[in-house]
Amino acid sequence: MIQNEQELEVTRQRIGAFQDALLALRRNQSPSNYAQIAKNFLYEIKKMEEEVHEYLQRLSEPEHTAVT
Secondary structure (H helix, E strand, O other): OOOOHHHHHHHHHHHHHHHHHHHHHHHHOOHHHHHHHHHHHHHHHHHHHHHHHHHHHHHHOOOOOOOO
């Protein structure tokens, strides 16, 4: 789970690196090899994107303050 802006930036960079790796594999592998290799990359990208989404959503929630 992403806890702060620094972790958010690292996760965003990792997503980009995974996407770049997939693009390179797509150019250099047969479709069947690519499909097998890509599964793990796509799964990890999805997990990281969900973490980013959760973090950004959590920050956008209004803070609840007690009214006295």
